[in-house]
Amino acid sequence: MAESHGGAKGQPAGAHTEADGGHHGGGFPPFESSTFASQLVSLAIAFVALYLIVSRVALPRVGGVIEARQNKIEGDLAEAQKLKDQSDAALKAYEGELAAARSRAQAISNETRDKLNAQAEAERKALEDQLTAKLAAAEKTIATTRTTAMSNVRGIAADAASTIVQRLTGVVPDAKSVDAAVDASLKG
Amino acid sequence: MKIDPIHQFNIEPLFTIGHIGNHTIAFTNSSLYMLVAVAVITLLMLTSGKQLVPGRLQSVAELSYEFVASTIRSTAGAEGMKFFPLIFSLFMFICVSNLVGIIPYAFTVSSHIIVTAALALLVFVTVLIYGVAKNGLKFFKLFVPSGVPGYILPLVMFIEILSFFLRPVSHSVRLFANMLAGHIALKVFAGFVAMLGVSLGAVGWIGGVMPLALTVxxxxxxxxxxFLQAYVFAILTCIYLNDAIHPGH
Structure with a gap:
């Protein structure tokens, strides 16, 4: 049908289609077979051009951008993971060092305390010994003094007793009996 | 005022390119809109930025790329990516010409059966040639489903072969009919608005609100x-190509 249609009005083809478009009573445009050849040719040209543009330029370009972004994201994620690992390691090292320092500080403080305690103990002992010695010396002095004092007391008491007896009796008593009497009295 | 919903589908020759046999090859309004579609796709894909963080235009370009790529991967597998440029071209060409066609006074390339039939036949021939080239005679196992009892096998084969050769018909008519019907319906409802306004005066202006809302x-x-018809066309292409890549069902 297309050929007979086209053939019948072959020479003034442009005029034919224009006239057809003008009064458009000729039928349903999508089924107008006289327009098929034109449409097929322009479709072929347009679609081949589109296919070439798409396959040669457009898809590699957009695909490249997407791939570059994907690579960038993966690279950044790997970098972030690396940095995180590094910071974790640093944190661990820091904690280890902190623990070591803490135990070292503990050791030093223990040692110092022990040393100071020992020193204090030694000083205390020395002082105590000194004081004990002084106390002993003082006690000795006291004992000596007391003995001396006591012997003096006996003499004085004997003198006083003989004097008292002389005054009362007018007789000078015998020194020996006075001494005996004083001794007895001191003992009693 | 008469509503003429068919006028929008007229092919108007703009100038004559040449002759093939008895046929006059003219540059028509349809040719113009085909080139418009190619130009829009080219602009979209080539002038969008190459930024790490995409802008709006670049997002559209990348979304269409990844949309088509994932459609192919999910229906035809990784091997189907050989046909990525073809399917991308088909999808974008149909989608852009459909969308451009919605603009008032614009021509819809895909509302002509010859265009959709040519595209469907392109897919059909590609499937046939690739299927035979890749699988040889095993490709025709496509028509012999496994696990069918012998006595109904001839019937099943007949149906399979028939449906295989009817694929380009349904493939092309689906797109063509959808675009045609949609544009006729739009034109009819839009025509009501003008008709009511012109013939009934003030009452018609109020009455025209309903068809106007419907037109919107x-x-x-x-x-x-x-969009959906372009997607359907592309996904059917993927499914048909999948038959050529893996004919064993």
């Missing part, structure tokens, strides 16, 4: 259909 709603629906 239909335009939204047509936007959806424009």
């Amino acid at each position: 709603a239909l335009t939204a629906l047509e936007l959806l259909v424009a």
Whole structure:
């Protein structure tokens, strides 16, 4: 049908289609077979051009951008993971060092305390010994003094007793009996 | 005022390119809109930025790339990516010409059966040639489903072969009919608005609100259909190509 249609009005083809478009009573445009050849040719040209543009330029370009972004994201994620690992390691090292320092500080403080305690103990002992010695010396002095004092007391008491007896009796008593009497009295 | 919903599908020759046999090859309004579609796709894909963080235009380009790529991968597998440029070209060409066609006074390339039939036949021939080239005679196992009892096998084979050769028909008519019907419906409802306004005066202006609202709603629906039909065409292409790549069902 297309050929007979086209053939019948072959020479003034442009005029034919224009006239057809003008009064458009000729039928349903999508089924107008006289327009098929034109449409097929322009479709072929347009679609081949589109296919070439798409396959040669457009898809590699957009695909490249997407791939570059994907690579960038993966690279950044790997970098972030690396940095995180590094910071974790640093944190661990820091904690280890902190623990070591803490135990070292503990050791030093223990040692110092022990040393100071020992020193204090030694000083205390020395002082105590000194004081004990002084106390002993003082006690000795006291004992000596007391003995001396006591012997003096006996003499004085004997003198006083003989004097008292002389005054009362007018007789000078015998020194020996006075001494005996004083001794007895001191003992009693 | 007469509503003429068919006028929008007229092919108007703009100038004559040459002759093939008895046929006059003219540069028509359809040719113009085909080139418009190619130009829009080219601009979209080539002038969008190459930024790490995409802008709006670049997002559209990358979304269409990844949309088509994931459609192919999910229906035809990784081997189907050989046909990525073809399917991308088909999808974008149909989608853009459908969308451009919604603009008032624009011509819809895909509302002509010859265009959709040519695209469907392109897919059909590609499937046939690639299927035979890759699988040899095993490709025709496609028509012999496994696990069918012998006595109904001839019938099943007949149906399989028939459905295989009817594929380009349904493939092309689906797109063509959807675009045609949508544009006719839009034109009819839009025509009501003008007709009511002209013939009934003030009452008609008020009465025209209803068809106007319907026209707006239909335009939204047509936007959806424009995209959806392009997607359907592309996914059917993927499914048909999958038959050529893996004919063993």
